[in-house]
Amino acid sequence: MNRDEFENLIALIDDLSQEQRDLLRKALEGENDFEHVVSIIESRLAAKRECAHCHSGNVKKWGKSRGLQRYRCYDCGKTFNSLTDSPLAFLRKKDRWLKMASSLKEGLSVRKTAARCGVSVSTAFRWRHRFLRAAASDKPVKLEGIAEADETYFLESFKGHRQLPRPSRKRGGKAKKRGLSSEQIPVLVARDRQGAVIDAVLQDQSKAAVKKVLSGRLGRDNILCIDGGNALWGFVNDEEIPFKLILADKHVHEKDSIFHIQNVNGYHHRLKSWMVRFNGVATKYLPNYLGWRRVYERPHAVLTPTAWIQAALGRYQHLM
Ligand SMILES: [Zn+2]
Structure with a gap:
């Protein structure tokens, strides 16, 4: 933490409630891991105490359970703690x-x-x-300004399934068919120049699948850089989103180098290199x-x- 950030942190202490001060003191005193974790959890409700079920503020402390303060709501009658709806x-x-x-x-x-x-x-x-x-x-509601979007592909993995629909591949194996096939799971990544990222596993390579992920998150105030794949092309046309087409073998717009898809392609590359360590992940866990x-x-x-x-x-x- 730099000096400015630290000074800001110190300045914020004045605004703490007594309960927040106690939690902060516990965290600083370096008590055991259990108490530290409890203080992190309890801080969820320290700022605003409301019922986890009906959001009423009409609640009362109601004993303790597994180290956590329990509360009871006067309005719905249910009990809860700081973990309940998490x-x-x-x-x-x-x-x-x-x-x-x-x-x-x-x-x-x-x-x-x-x-x-x-x-x-x-x-x-x-x-x-x-x-x-x-x-x-947790994804951004909207991308700002110039943004880039492109798809990448992950080999489908049935890891963790008891009954494999085909003989299992050796770790890190290659798809049987060359190019795109049903063994390849499309993942869409869209990123703006501030670094906000929207990613998603696509149901398929259709325009409808892209719309499901990006609709409402890009608008006429954006300029989206794409490489001309059918699904993204269909999406920007349907939703009238200004776009720049980047030729697939170029990565940068022919006339204006500010338009490119290099950030999103770099992201694909880092994502893939980082995921190598997991030796293939089951498709249903890919979003995580x-x-x-x-x-x-x-x-x-x-x-x-x-x-x-x-x-x-x-x-x-x-x-x-
Ligand atoms: Zn309630």
């Missing part, structure tokens, strides 16, 4: 969550994650996907891995284990 609800062993977060930060394999956290491989795998759930769905990569790619991301837990709780802005 992707991490009902996960056990909170004393290991900081280690889980550091494994995500380092991009560890599931086996190494299991070893670090002292849990089984299946638990590490389940935790990974719970921790990534919020990141997977896209979200994981997107976290690293955020401009000015703070990637501390605490920030990863906050993000997993659905407080993504903490990684900004």
Whole structure:
């Protein structure tokens, strides 16, 4: 953290409530991992305490359970805690969550994650996907100014399926057919020049599939750089989005070099190189891995284990 950021942090202390001060003190005093994780979780409700079920503010403290303060709502009568409506609800062993977060930060394999956290491989795998759930769905509402979009392809993986629809491939194998085939899963990445990224696994290579992902997130105030593939071409024409066509073998617009798809192609490249370590991921989990990569790619991301837990709780802005 640089000096300006630190001075800002100190200045913010004046605005803390008593409860927030207590949580901050606990976090600074470096108590054990369990209490630290509890203080991260409890900070979710420290700023604004409302019912996890009906959002009423008419709530009262109602004992403790598994280290967490429990509350009861006067309006709907239900009880809840700071984890209730989060992707991490009902996960056990909170004393290991900081280690889980550091494994995500380092991009560890599931086996190494299991070893670090002292849990089984299946638990590490389940935790990974719970921790990534919020990141997977957190995408910018709109891209700004000049943006780029292009598709890339991942080899379909049936990893984790008991009954394979075809004989299993050796790790890192190649598609049987050359070029595009049903074994290739299309992934669309759109990115603006500020670094905001919208990515998604496409149902197929149709215009409709692209619309489902990008509709409403680009408009007439954008200029979208594309390489002329049918689906994106159809999308920009239907939605009347200004665009620049980049010839597939050029990567840069012939007349004006400000228009190119080099950022998005660079993103594809980093995404693929980073995913090599996972030895092929099941298609149904691919959106979570896209979200994981997107976290690293955020401009000015703070990637501390605490920030990863906050993000997993659905407080993504903490990684900004
Ligand atoms: Zn309620």
